[in-house]
Amino acid sequence: MEGVIVSGDRVVGRFIYRGTHTGDLLGIPSTGAAVEMRSIDIWRVENGLLVEHWDELNLMEVFQQVGVLPQLGGSEAATA
Template structure:
Protein backbone atom coordinates (compact mmCIF):
# COMPACT_ATOMS: atom_id res chain seq x y z
CA UNK A 1 0.00 0.00 0.00
CA UNK A 2 1.46 3.36 -0.97
CA UNK A 3 1.11 6.44 1.18
CA UNK A 4 -1.40 7.80 -1.34
CA UNK A 5 -3.70 4.88 -0.58
CA UNK A 6 -3.63 5.33 3.18
CA UNK A 7 -7.10 6.20 4.45
CA UNK A 8 -5.75 9.17 6.45
CA UNK A 9 -4.90 10.86 3.15
CA UNK A 10 -8.65 11.47 2.62
CA UNK A 11 -8.87 13.67 5.74
CA UNK A 12 -5.84 15.67 4.61
CA UNK A 13 -7.25 15.96 1.07
CA UNK A 14 -10.51 17.31 2.50
CA UNK A 15 -8.63 19.91 4.57
CA UNK A 16 -6.65 20.87 1.45
CA UNK A 17 -9.89 21.25 -0.56
CA UNK A 18 -11.32 23.53 2.11
CA UNK A 19 -8.20 25.64 2.57
CA UNK A 20 -7.58 25.83 -1.18
CA UNK A 21 -11.22 26.78 -1.80
CA UNK A 22 -11.20 24.24 -4.64
CA UNK A 23 -14.42 22.20 -5.05
CA UNK A 24 -12.84 20.41 -8.03
CA UNK A 25 -10.37 18.79 -5.63
CA UNK A 26 -13.11 16.21 -4.95
CA UNK A 27 -11.92 14.48 -8.13
CA UNK A 28 -8.80 13.35 -6.29
CA UNK A 29 -10.37 11.67 -3.27
CA UNK A 30 -14.18 11.30 -3.62
CA UNK A 31 -15.54 8.32 -5.57
CA UNK A 32 -18.13 9.01 -8.28
CA UNK A 33 -20.71 6.88 -6.45
CA UNK A 34 -19.90 8.41 -3.03
CA UNK A 35 -22.60 7.71 -0.42
CA UNK A 36 -23.12 10.68 1.89
CA UNK A 37 -25.07 10.05 5.11
CA UNK A 38 -25.72 13.76 5.56
CA UNK A 39 -29.01 15.65 5.37
CA UNK A 40 -27.37 18.68 3.73
CA UNK A 41 -26.33 17.09 0.44
CA UNK A 42 -27.08 14.22 -1.90
CA UNK A 43 -24.91 11.24 -2.78
CA UNK A 44 -22.26 11.35 -5.48
CA UNK A 45 -19.11 13.26 -6.31
CA UNK A 46 -21.00 15.92 -8.28
CA UNK A 47 -23.34 16.66 -5.38
CA UNK A 48 -20.29 17.02 -3.13
CA UNK A 49 -18.67 19.40 -5.62
CA UNK A 50 -21.90 21.46 -5.74
CA UNK A 51 -22.07 21.61 -1.93
CA UNK A 52 -18.57 23.06 -1.67
CA UNK A 53 -19.10 25.43 -4.60
CA UNK A 54 -22.07 26.92 -2.72
CA UNK A 55 -20.15 26.94 0.55
CA UNK A 56 -17.26 28.94 -0.92
CA UNK A 57 -19.66 31.44 -2.50
CA UNK A 58 -21.05 32.11 0.99
CA UNK A 59 -17.80 31.74 2.94
CA UNK A 60 -14.96 32.66 0.56
CA UNK A 61 -12.39 33.12 3.33
CA UNK A 62 -12.90 29.67 4.86
CA UNK A 63 -10.01 28.28 6.87
CA UNK A 64 -10.13 24.71 8.16
CA UNK A 65 -7.93 23.13 10.79
CA UNK A 66 -7.59 19.36 10.88
CA UNK A 67 -7.42 18.78 14.64
CA UNK A 68 -7.20 14.97 14.73
CA UNK A 69 -7.06 12.00 12.36
CA UNK A 70 -7.79 8.43 13.43
CA UNK A 71 -7.62 5.38 11.18
CA UNK A 72 -9.09 1.93 11.75
CA UNK A 73 -8.98 -0.44 8.79
CA UNK A 74 -10.82 1.16 5.89
CA UNK A 75 -12.24 3.99 8.05
CA UNK A 76 -10.73 7.39 8.73
CA UNK A 77 -12.10 9.93 11.18
CA UNK A 78 -11.16 13.58 11.15
CA UNK A 79 -12.03 16.31 13.63
CA UNK A 80 -12.20 19.71 11.95
CA UNK A 81 -12.65 23.36 12.93
CA UNK A 82 -13.98 25.73 10.25
CA UNK A 83 -13.56 29.52 10.49
CA UNK A 84 -15.08 31.90 7.97
CA UNK A 85 -17.01 35.10 7.39
CA UNK A 86 -20.62 34.92 6.18
CA UNK A 87 -20.28 36.92 2.93
CA UNK A 88 -22.81 35.41 0.51
CA UNK A 89 -26.31 33.87 0.61
CA UNK A 90 -26.44 30.43 2.24
CA UNK A 91 -29.41 28.12 2.78
CA UNK A 92 -31.78 30.98 1.98
CA UNK A 93 -30.16 33.30 4.51
CA UNK A 94 -28.75 36.70 3.52
CA UNK A 95 -25.09 37.34 4.34
CA UNK A 96 -24.36 39.23 7.55
CA UNK A 97 -20.60 39.71 7.39
CA UNK A 98 -20.38 37.94 10.75
CA UNK A 99 -17.50 35.61 11.58
CA UNK A 100 -18.56 32.02 12.17
CA UNK A 101 -16.95 28.91 13.59
CA UNK A 102 -18.16 25.37 13.01
CA UNK A 103 -16.86 22.03 14.22
CA UNK A 104 -17.30 18.63 12.62
CA UNK A 105 -16.28 15.06 13.08
CA UNK A 106 -16.24 13.25 9.75
CA UNK A 107 -15.84 9.53 9.11
CA UNK A 108 -15.07 8.16 5.67
CA UNK A 109 -14.92 4.61 4.38
CA UNK A 110 -12.00 4.46 1.97
CA UNK A 111 -11.42 2.01 -0.89
CA UNK A 112 -8.29 2.23 -3.06
CA UNK A 113 -7.50 5.70 -1.72
CA UNK A 114 -10.95 7.13 -2.52
CA UNK A 115 -13.72 8.04 -0.10
CA UNK A 116 -16.73 5.88 -0.97
CA UNK A 117 -18.93 6.60 2.05
CA UNK A 118 -19.20 9.44 4.58
CA UNK A 119 -20.85 10.22 7.93
CA UNK A 120 -20.51 13.41 9.94
CA UNK A 121 -21.58 15.18 13.10
CA UNK A 122 -21.76 18.97 13.00
CA UNK A 123 -22.55 21.57 15.64
CA UNK A 124 -25.35 22.67 13.33
CA UNK A 125 -27.52 24.52 15.86
CA UNK A 126 -24.64 26.70 17.03
CA UNK A 127 -23.52 27.31 13.45
CA UNK A 128 -27.01 28.35 12.30
CA UNK A 129 -27.39 30.60 15.36
CA UNK A 130 -24.21 32.40 14.31
CA UNK A 131 -25.54 32.84 10.77
CA UNK A 132 -28.84 34.31 11.92
CA UNK A 133 -27.49 36.29 14.87
CA UNK A 134 -29.55 34.22 17.30
CA UNK A 135 -26.44 33.43 19.32
CA UNK A 136 -27.10 36.49 21.48
CA UNK A 137 -24.19 38.35 19.93
CA UNK A 138 -21.71 35.98 21.54
CA UNK A 139 -20.17 35.12 18.19
CA UNK A 140 -17.97 32.19 17.35
CA UNK A 141 -15.65 32.38 20.35
CA UNK A 142 -18.37 32.09 22.98
Protein backbone atom coordinates in the same frame (compact mmCIF):
# COMPACT_ATOMS: atom_id res chain seq x y z
CA MET B 1 -7.99 19.73 11.22
CA GLU B 2 -8.09 18.97 14.92
CA GLY B 3 -7.28 15.30 14.64
CA VAL B 4 -7.38 12.15 12.56
CA ILE B 5 -7.72 8.52 13.64
CA VAL B 6 -7.16 5.54 11.34
CA SER B 7 -8.45 2.13 12.35
CA GLY B 8 -8.85 -0.76 9.93
CA ASP B 9 -10.79 0.48 6.91
CA ARG B 10 -12.03 3.67 8.67
CA VAL B 11 -10.58 7.17 8.85
CA VAL B 12 -12.13 9.64 11.28
CA GLY B 13 -11.37 13.35 11.27
CA ARG B 14 -12.44 16.30 13.41
CA PHE B 15 -12.44 19.67 11.67
CA ILE B 16 -13.14 23.35 12.37
CA TYR B 17 -14.11 25.64 9.50
CA ARG B 18 -13.91 29.42 9.96
CA GLY B 19 -15.14 32.22 7.75
CA THR B 20 -17.34 35.27 7.42
CA HIS B 21 -21.01 35.13 6.46
CA THR B 22 -20.79 37.27 3.31
CA GLY B 23 -23.45 35.65 1.11
CA ASP B 24 -26.79 33.87 1.21
CA LEU B 25 -26.71 30.80 3.48
CA LEU B 26 -29.74 28.52 3.07
CA GLY B 27 -31.93 31.59 2.54
CA ILE B 28 -30.31 33.64 5.33
CA PRO B 29 -29.01 36.96 3.93
CA SER B 30 -25.42 37.98 4.62
CA THR B 31 -24.79 39.26 8.15
CA GLY B 32 -21.03 39.86 8.01
CA ALA B 33 -20.73 37.75 11.17
CA ALA B 34 -17.65 35.64 11.88
CA VAL B 35 -18.70 31.99 11.70
CA GLU B 36 -17.10 28.83 13.03
CA MET B 37 -18.44 25.35 12.30
CA ARG B 38 -17.25 22.00 13.59
CA SER B 39 -17.60 18.64 11.89
CA ILE B 40 -16.76 15.01 12.45
CA ASP B 41 -16.17 13.02 9.27
CA ILE B 42 -15.85 9.26 8.84
CA TRP B 43 -14.62 7.63 5.66
CA ARG B 44 -14.45 3.96 4.68
CA VAL B 45 -11.44 3.02 2.58
CA GLU B 46 -11.41 0.15 0.10
CA ASN B 47 -8.43 -0.64 -2.14
CA GLY B 48 -6.87 2.73 -1.31
CA LEU B 49 -10.01 4.68 -2.31
CA LEU B 50 -12.52 6.54 -0.17
CA VAL B 51 -15.73 4.61 -0.95
CA GLU B 52 -18.13 5.86 1.75
CA HIS B 53 -18.42 9.05 3.77
CA TRP B 54 -20.50 10.18 6.72
CA ASP B 55 -20.36 13.51 8.53
CA GLU B 56 -21.93 15.40 11.39
CA LEU B 57 -22.09 19.18 11.07
CA ASN B 58 -22.91 21.57 13.88
CA LEU B 59 -25.27 23.80 11.90
CA MET B 60 -27.19 24.90 14.99
CA GLU B 61 -24.04 26.66 16.17
CA VAL B 62 -23.72 28.39 12.77
CA PHE B 63 -27.35 29.54 12.88
CA GLN B 64 -26.75 30.96 16.36
CA GLN B 65 -23.67 32.83 15.15
CA VAL B 66 -25.55 34.50 12.28
CA GLY B 67 -28.41 35.42 14.63
CA VAL B 68 -31.32 33.30 13.34
CA LEU B 69 -31.40 31.09 16.47
CA PRO B 70 -30.93 32.25 20.07
CA GLN B 71 -27.84 31.21 21.98
CA LEU B 72 -28.53 28.34 24.36
CA GLY B 73 -28.08 28.84 28.06
CA GLY B 74 -30.12 29.29 31.17
CA SER B 75 -31.57 32.63 32.09
CA GLU B 76 -30.83 34.15 35.48
CA ALA B 77 -34.34 33.20 36.60
CA ALA B 78 -33.77 29.58 35.61
CA THR B 79 -30.55 29.37 37.64
CA ALA B 80 -31.90 31.06 40.77
